[in-house]
Amino acid sequence: MIQKLKKPIVFIPLILVLFLGTFAFQVKNDKLFALAKNIDIFATLVRELDSYYVDEIDPDKLVTIGINAMLEELDPYTEYIPEEESADFRMLTTGEYAGIGALIGNRGGGNMILMPYTGFPAQSSGLRIADFILKVDAIDVSNKPTAEVSELLKGPANTPLTIKVLRDKDTLDFSLIRKKITLKNVPFYGKIDDKTGYIKLSDFTTNASSEVRNAVVNLKSQGAERLILDLRDNPGGLLNEAVEIVNLFIPKGKEVVKTLGKLQNVNYTYKTTKTPIDKEIPLVVLINERSASAAEIVAGALQDYDRAVLIGRKSFGKGLVQTTIPLTYNAQVKVTTAKYYIPSGRCIQAIDYAQTRENGSLTTVPDSLRKAFKTANGRIVRDGAGIEPDDLVQEVSYAPISYTLVAGNHIFDFATQYFYKNKSISDPMTFTISDQDYEDFKKFLNGKEYDYTTYVEKSMQDLEKYAEKEAYFEEIKSQLEMIKAKVNHSKESDLDTHKEEVKKILSEEIVSRYYFQEGMIEAGLDQDPAIDLAKSYLSDPVKSLKILSASSK
Known part of the structure; x- marks a missing residue:
């Protein structure tokens, strides 16, 4: 009986396994066939266009446009990086390039130096903000696009170049040597009163955690007994740098973030591995709606462990992880491979791109579906809409x-x-x-x-537009003109107001x-x-x- 009973129990799962395996194999084969078919159609289409289209086409440009259009259907973070853009992408992730170390841009009348970075060739040679760039070496750049001028200023490290600029009414020549430029993740730190240290973290490229560590150590040596970490306007970057920064303030062995995706090799739990600098120093973290990705991991993890008070406005809500995958011919693709989850268990991703693809408009998680989680001390925090600060600060509104x-x-x-x-x-x-x-x-x-146009003027314009449709418009027209005159008079005094x-x-x-x-x-x-x-x-x-x-x- 027992043996007879055992036979069907073993036999039925074997049938299921064989059936499901065959089904899965068939589905996989169907998917591979669909991929191969469509890739062949795409390649054939480009070849036929090149042969038959009435004008000459640029296959590289056409294919790149096609790839980008395809990736736009997924999410804004999955990107194709052709070989010629690899250097720019490397600069974004490492913060490194070779050049003169200056931000340039157009402020009317041509390209100029907008910010020479301290300690690099542009600043040390004497170039200043508002210097109009006339020539780079022998090339007249006065009417060239900013991107072209930027490329001329870059080049191999330790190579010379000359720059001719217009400063006020004087034409000046500068000889520089290009250097390897590493942009700072911490552009400023210092004490803002006798006991309070302040650290501005603007990015998460290579060495971000080392820069924050050095800032903390130096501020403490200067007598700082409490810290403000400013993550406002920080777009994020390297995940491991975020983990290391959290580790500066919480003990070894604590979970910081977990990544979960479709493939097993992207699933990973990141924990602190070092002894913190200071796990007791009072800490405030500043965030706003432009704090994203790695910045949200730092802010969220410190909030989940009740290690810092978060002040500002709700963060961006990017809970997606990207991986860079090499392609043929030195191209790359940066593809979303996982979502990340911070210590409380929440994912702060605000936009559901799968739903967005279906209905055509950006779909966010409704408040009613946001799940509640708890911090180490039992505080309620929620997923699905960025990191919410512990105390809200309204955005400064300018006139x-x-x-x-x-x-x-x-x-x-x-x-x-x-x-x-x-x-x-x-x-x-x-x-x-x-x-x-x-x-x-x-x-x-x-x-x-x-x-x-002032806010009142805009309201007046709207009022007048709607009033014109009413039968009594002529009766109130003169009164509207009087109000408009008073508004214009007030506008003249705005410089004093x-x-x-x-x-x-x-x-x-x-x-x-x-x-x-x-x-x-x-x-x-x-x-x-x-x-x-x-x-x-x-x-x-x-x-x-x-x-x-x-x-x-």
Whole structure:
């Protein structure tokens, strides 16, 4: 009986295994046949186009367009990288290239130096912000696109080049030697009061964790007893660098992030492997809607372990992992291979690209379907919509006149003139232009175009548009004209109404002329609501503890 009973129990699974195996084999074969068929159709199509199309075609360009269109159907992070773009891609992931070490761009009238990076050939040779680039070696670049000028400035390390620029009214020549440029992940760190250290982390390329480690060590040696880690506007980068940064503040052996995908070889749990620098120092992390990917892993892991108070605004919500796969002819593809999950178990991916492909519009996870998870202390955190801060800071809203003055390059141009007239200024944190300087700025604007539409004007335009359709429009037309006149009168005084705001923007731009990127970041910390709130938490352990305890949510 027992043996008889055992026979069907063994026999039936064997049939199922054989059937499922055959079915799976058949499905796989069908899929491989479909792939081969469509690849053959694509190749045949390109060949026939090349033979029959009325005009000459560029096969490389046509195929690249086709590949990119195909990948756009998946998600924005799966990208084709042809051989000629490999160097640019390597620079994005490593932060390294060979050149002069300067950001260039067009500010009207041609390409100019927008920011020479400290310690590299452009800055050390004497090139300055707002220098118009006229020639690179013997090549006239005054009318060339920015991308072409950038390529001419790059080249093998230790090779010479000459640059002719226009500065104010003078034409100047500079001889430089290209060097290997490694862009800093931490463009600035320093103490912002007697006890508070501040670290700006702008990227996650190679050595990001080493730079943060050095910053923490140096700040502590200077007497910092609490830290602010600023991840605002950080787009992310290398996952292992994020793990190492988390490890600076939490013990060895703790899970930081887990990746799960379709293939077994992309499934991995990343844990801390080193003794932390300081697992007790009070820590605040700043995030905003442009903090993404690796930045979200750092912020989310520190939140999940209740190790830091998060301040700012909800992060971007990129919970996808990409892997670079080599292709033939030195091309590559960066493909999404997994989703990542932070220690509480949540995935913070905000957009469902599978659903998006089906319905044609971006599909986000509805609040009703967001799952609840718990931090180490039992606080409730949720998945599916980025990292939510523990304390919200509203985005700073600037007046329309401020946007217009920046967009019209009037702030930029006045700062350049100020630099030409003044040899030095005070340190970045204390510098501000005087009232007389502001009056000079107003005179500088005379005759310059900086028209803009205020919020009230836009409302008036909408009101007038709808009112024209009403029978009583003629009766209220004169009243509308009177209101519009008053609005225009107020607009003329906007330079005085928003004086402090415009002065701050002007001061920060002027600081960049003397102290470059580092100084501009430092100057921006003054009157920063997120920094002020962070300092209030760091100076009040009870306030921080209340946030980090389970009773806070």
